Amino acid sequence: MLNHIFRPLRRYGLAGFFIGVALAGFFDGILLHQILQWHSLFSSLDGQVYQDLRFRMLTDGAFHAAMYGIGLVGLWLLWRGRHEFASEGSGKRFASTLLIGFGVWHLADAVLNHWLLGLHHIKEDHPNWLWWDLAFFALGLVCVGLGITFDRFGGRRRLSNTVASSVGIIAFAAGAVAASPWSNPRPVTVVFKQGISPAAVLAAVENANGQMLWSNADGDVWAIALKSGFDGWSFYRYGALYVSGSVFGMGCFSATPAPST
Structure with missing residues (x-):
């Protein structure tokens, strides 16, 4: 099914995917690391160095730099495939691959960093941290599902836009409350x-x-x-x-x- 999305318009399809991954990384790093301060990249690891403030700021900065690199790859692919946007349905497919990339990052981060490597968890200080990790994983599934649905059923555009806008509003409100003591x-x-x-x-x-x-x-x-x-x-x-x-x-x-x- 993913091959159905990426194959016809490979260049800007991949561009949307990489940009979606970068946006998900910034969503994680800016909201969860910096504004809400629920975790940092290595906050579950033992050892004084992993708990040091400057080390945490350095590693989170390196993480953001990596997201910038992924985003630049996406923008370069988008520039290379700019002429393909003249084809019918190109904008819809770009948006669908962006949603898929956004969701894939959440799935990969949850499986690899949260569970296999144990580098961090979404809400470190919560006694039921696994539920927060599962919610993060579920968000990834929802975004991938929306991306696939958005590509296959163009009539769902308003639904997809509503969901995306709602997620953004909720994230902004949560960050504002957490940062306002x-x-x-x-x-x-x-x-x-x-x-x-x-x-x-x-x-x-x-x-x-x-x-x-x-x-x-x-x-x-x-x-x-x-x-x-x-x-x-x-x-x-x-x-x-x-x-x-x-x-x-x-x-x-x-x-x-x-x-x-």
Whole structure:
């Protein structure tokens, strides 16, 4: 059945597939890794290096770079096959292969990275993490099914567009809620530039109306409990490089007692 989709318009069919894989990777990396902070690439592996914040940021960045590479391959194939879009049904088939690529990434990631290699799971801190992995796998099946249906039954275009739009709206809303702790103050992680003075850190915490919980041995990564609403700029003005809306997934550091305020 997949051969039916790819063979007639191979160039932009493959372009749609590669672009779909890249978009799925960005969906995973941006929403689940960075906004919701449910996991990182190697968050299920034991060892201090795998829990280190900088290592996690580096590996997630490398993952995004790989997705950029896959996306560029798709764009190159799309450019090479641009003249084929004059044929009837070309746009529909491009959209169908894009949906299939989006779904195939979810299937491959779930089977390979979640279950065979055990690199990470969708929601690491949940006691029933397997259900989240299965939901991720089911999303892949749905997207592949929609892609095949969309190619075979052009009349389902409105249905496919509605489903795709709904998924996007839900993902955006979930990310916005997870990244907005204003109504429910909670601990945050702040990474300051190396060499920052303790006085500057104390000033940043005081300005944000927070309380220090712990820091790493170098004094540039801090967990801070906020007593009121969250304002990241309160930290960025004092030399912060990164401010997270939570402390989950930020890694295990050699903690030192925070200075008394």
